[in-house]
Amino acid sequence: MSGEPTPAPARESRPTPAPSRPRPRPDAATAAELTEDAIVRFRGDRPTQGWRGTLYGLTGGLINPGIGPVERARQEQLRRIRRPLPGSHQIAVSSIKGGVGKTSVAACLGLVLAENRGDRVIALDANPDAGTLADRLTSEVSVTVRHLLDNIEATHSLTDVARYTSLAGRLQVLASEQDPAMSEAFNREEYERVCEVLTRFYNIVITDSGTGLVHSAMEGTLALADSLVVVGAPTVDGASRASKTLDWLIAHGHAARVANAVVVLSCDRVSREVDRARVREHFEARCRAVVEVPHDPHLATGGRIELSRLKPATHDAFLELAAHLADEFGAGQRPVEVSRATVPSYP
Structure with missing residues (x-):
């Protein structure tokens, strides 16, 4: 109908150019970085101390409140001690x-x-x-x-x-x-x-x-x-x-x-x-x-x-x-x- 506006012509879509990938650097990292602590996704640390450890043990692991600040600090301390030494x-x-x-x-x-x-x-x-x-x-x-x-x-x-x-x-x-x-x-x-x-x-x-x-x-x-x-x-x-x-x-x-x-x-x-x-x-x-x-x-x-x-x-x-x-x-x-x-x- 003459009263309807004429639709604008569709603009030709052009693909967005892919960003250039930086050139690889073989010396950017070493195998020492691929430790278990760095790449494994843990489903939840298992508490062994205090009420958290007691609850976890009594429920056979069904309830895991996670580790407390003391155990978390100890884990961090052990990670420091186990730091890779090339x-x-x-x-x-x-x-x-x-x-x-x-x-x-x-x-x-x-x-x-x-x-x-x-x-x-x-x-x-x-x-x-x-x-x-x-x-x-x-x-x-x-x-x-x-x-x-x-x-x-x-x-x-x-x-x-x-x-x-x-x-x-x-x-x-x-x-x-x-x-x-x-x-x-x-x-x-x-x-x-x-x-x-x-x-x-x-x-x-x-x-x-x-x-x-x-x-x-x-x-x-x-x-x-x-x-x-x-x-x-x-x-x-x-x-x-x-x-x-x-x-x-x-x-x-x-x-x-x-x-x-x-x-x-x-x-x-x-x-x-x-x-x-x-x-x-x-x-x-x-x-x-x-x-x-x-x-x-x-x-x-x-x-x-x-x-x-x-x-x-x-x-x-x-x-x-x-x-x-x-x-x-x-x-x-x-x-x-x-x-x-x-x-x-x-x-």
Whole structure:
């Protein structure tokens, strides 16, 4: 009809050009990113603690209220500890003062890292005064770092290295020389030769160093360390010596290591007259993190250490320490060799 408007001619539709795809970059990512935590969609975490765990268990899993904040924090902590490490990472545990729990810290840190990671971890006793690291972990001191040094030219595989170590759970332990006259000869050059071998086959090398900061082996420890742990105590002498350790390191060109260090306050000796919060604040202002390890009857015996016998609060403290150190994993690490020989299986 003449009264109706004439429809406008249909406009020819043109396909929208597809956006150009960016060119692929083969080095944009690595296989280390494809972990279970990153790509698996969990239908719901299963609670194991508190009323949530009780409800989940009583209903046979039909009612899942999810995990609480405590379990969620623990899961996040374990994710940090299990962070992929593409190469090797050396951790030095040091103190200018003896008797503050340095060896206990090195031993428990090694046990926690080895228990919660899938790669290879070794603890090396570099104490020049007949160290007790192996005594605290395996009680095996008949074979020491001196035997490895004597045969280092013939050490070409993980199996070769394992001849000189003992096993504490999944942690390999390399004992120090027990004869003080011989251990004094363990100098920087020899320490560096040992670490050159260890970092070829182990992802994490923990060094329990001596208390002498000017000792030759200690110079090598500081030169090679990727992470530094300084052990002190919330007492006048323990805190003062730990802070003096940091002063000495800064004075000798290690200010960056101090800023990135983790301070452990071993609370075996405590006093109500000491302001522990003030001590903690002092080290928090100087270093990356501070961890307090509570008094533990099992560690106080001075005997062989077993993680299962630690108090929960003590175990938690070492998990916290391991998580802080694992936060630094992966930055500029040395590659670890793959041994062609048979790799010893872990229990």
